[in-house]
Each structure stands twice: as structure tokens, then as C-alpha cells.
Amino acid sequence: MSRPTFSIVVPVYNERESLPELYRRVRAVMESLGEPWELVLVDDGSTDGSTDLIRELHRQDPEHVRPVIFARNFGHQIAVTAGMDYARGCAVIIMDADLQDPPEVIPDLIARWREGYDVVYAVRVQREGESWFKKATAALFYRLIYRITDVPIPLDTGDFRLIDRKVLAVLRRMRERHRFIRGMAAWVGFRQIGVPYRRAPRYAGETKYPLRKMLKFALDAITSFSYFPLQLATYLGFVSAGLSILAIPLVAVARLTGSQAFYGQATTLIAVLFLGGVQLISLGILGEYVGRIYDEVKGRPLYVVAEAANSPSPESDSYAMIEEHDVCHRRRSGASKSHGKTPEEVSHATE
Numbered sequence: 001m002s003r004p005t006f007s008i009v010v011p012v013y014n015e016r017e018s019l020p021e022l023y024r025r026v027r028a029v030m031e032s033l034g035e036p037w038e039l040v041l042v043d044d045g046s047t048d049g050s051t052d053l054i055r056e057l058h059r060q061d062p063e064h065v066r067p068v069i070f071a072r073n074f075g076h077q078i079a080v081t082a083g084m085d086y087a088r089g090c091a092v093i094i095m096d097a098d099l100q101d102p103p104e105v106i107p108d109l110i111a112r113w114r115e116g117y118d119v120v121y122a123v124r125v126q127r128e129g130e131s132w133f134k135k136a137t138a139a140l141f142y143r144l145i146y147r148i149t150d151v152p153i154p155l156d157t158g159d160f161r162l163i164d165r166k167v168l169a170v171l172r173r174m175r176e177r178h179r180f181i182r183g184m185a186a187w188v189g190f191r192q193i194g195v196p197y198r199r200a201p202r203y204a205g206e207t208k209y210p211l212r213k214m215l216k217f218a219l220d221a222i223t224s225f226s227y228f229p230l231q232l233a234t235y236l237g238f239v240s241a242g243l244s245i246l247a248i249p250l251v252a253v254a255r256l257t258g259s260q261a262f263y264g265q266a267t268t269l270i271a272v273l274f275l276g277g278v279q280l281i282s283l284g285i286l287g288e289y290v291g292r293i294y295d296e297v298k299g300r301p302l303y304v305v306a307e308a309a310n311s312p313s314p315e316s317d318s319y320a321m322i323e324e325h326d327v328c329h330r331r332r333s334g335a336s337k338s339h340g341k342t343p344e345e346v347s348h349a350t351e
């Protein structure tokens, strides 16, 4: 089988009502582009019959619809990960099943990819049909993440994005368990750009992200990309111990001058504050080590090479993933649209 130019990866969890419409609209958009494509539908343990519907879509259109069916519900980010593992395209587009991410935006993402951008993320300039609570918590969440993490994760951006194959190769090597894919895609680097779009309301059904899952997701995001919570103890410890030390001369002077102001518990309080501060600082130090262990365990690549004149020596752990003359390179530069079609593409056109 030849490689499709585009893979659309969609995580599906109980989206029976949206699926036929999703397939119809994706198909319409992709056919208008006139290049080989595939739709990777990852069924994340649906219980509403979506699984059979996916099988049926595959039966009707085996050339384009590729099912990946989970044995149980593993969660949105894991489903997207599986989709990225199974996708074979030169560029992979991740989108939701509920049509909040309109397939009609895909050509805009692809246009940027052809200009040379390796990650094209869709930025929500407007969200329709969502509660003020969802919008407010989301706005707060993205701003908090932006402030306390070390990676510049673009604001108001979900997983709706196009990812080039070479970025995908790096993401596939990042096997951390608590996954915040939009952060991971930012971490990788390469040329990235945003494309504005209007986030539509859900086509059917209701959100699969209740508050409980949203909180867990936020926690995964923060802990995957920030040490701030671990360092919090240290900061508090310094404040507490610092205050108690400052209080010592104050109390001493008051006592010596015979003032009644700090009679009673002052010395005990100072001791308690000071010891509490020391304990918090020690906790913070432990936290620093835990953070480093966490970093090692995640086992991310040390660096990501975009270009290099030669391959690394065998003992090193990274390699440049540039294949200048492969089929994806030709298709990206739009060569397949010209008359000089390659044999492989001609054969595809006649399929």
C-alpha cells in the first residue's frame, strides 16, 4: 500500500451521532484536495455502538477509513497517541469527533504546512455553544499553564493541529504516561504557527470531559511541564523561616525595653515558625530530587535535531530525521500537482 499524504486522526468515545457527519465532511474536504488520505478512527472503548459504526464505515470505504479499536477506555490523550502511532501520512491532522473542530479548516492548515511550517495549530478565536464555566476555566487554565511551564504552549489551542511526519517521529519516541500532547508538540520545536478558527458547538451528544476529567487533565498538564508545585514548599519555607528570624530581634528589643507587647507566646511562636520553615525547605529540596527523577523516568529525547550534515556517531541517542528526497518531500512542495507525476502517484490516481 502506498503512503497517504494526509492522515486525519480522530479519537472517538461514544460519538455515535456525530460519526456519519464527521465522515461525510472530512471526505468532502479531503476529496477536494485530490491527494491520497486516510481517516484513522481510534475507538476509545465506546459503549454506545460507535464501535460498530466505525467498522461499518471501514467496510464501506476500506481505502480511507482505518479503525483502531481499544479494548477499553484509555482516555482522550492516549487515544490521540495511538492514532499518531498508526497514522502513515506525510502530515497528520488531529481533530475531535464532535465536529467542534471544523474539517473545513484543514486546507488552511495544509497551506501553512506547504509553506514550510512543521506544526500548524488551530487557535480558537471564538468558542460557540459552550458554557461560560467551560470557557472561563479553559481561559484561566491556558493562562496558568503559560505562566508556570517552561515550554511556550500557545494560548487557546487544543489538539486540533497538523503535524509533519518528522515532528511525529519525535513525538512517537516520547512515551511518557501522563500525556499533554499540545505541550509535547510545543516542546519538540521546529517551525510552528497558529491559524485562527471559530470553534463550533458540539454537533451531537454531550461533552466527554466532565469537571473531574478536566481537573485531572489540568494536573497532568502542569505536572508534565512544570516544577512549580514542587518548588512551592521551598518558597513557603523561606517565607516562614525568614519571618521568624526577623521576629527575633524585634521580640528581644521589646523584652529588653520592658514593653508588654510580646508577652507570653512570642518565643514559642518564633521556634515553631522557624522549625516549620526548615521542614518546608527540606521538603522542597526533596521535591527538587523527585522532579529530577521524574525527568529521567520520562526519558524524553535530550535534544531534537532538525538538520545535520551527517549522521551522529553510533553511541549517541539522536539522529536527524531528514530524508530530502522521499515521496513526502515531493508532495509537500506540491510537485504531485504538476504534470511530472511520479509512477507511485500516477498509480494512485488510477486506483
Ligand code: UDP
Pocket (backbone or CB within 6 Å): 010, 011, 012, 013, 014, 015, 044, 073, 074, 075, 076, 079, 095, 096, 097, 098, 100, 206, 207, 208, 209
Ligand atoms: N474522547 C476520547 N476519550 C475520552 C474522552 C473523550 O476519545 O475518554 C474524545 C471525544 O470523543 C472527542 C474528543 O476526545 O472526540 C474531545 O472530547 P470532548 O469533545 O467531549 O471534549 P470537549 O470538547 O468538551 O472539551
Ligand code: MG
Pocket (backbone or CB within 6 Å): 096, 098, 100, 202, 207
Ligand atoms: Mg468537544
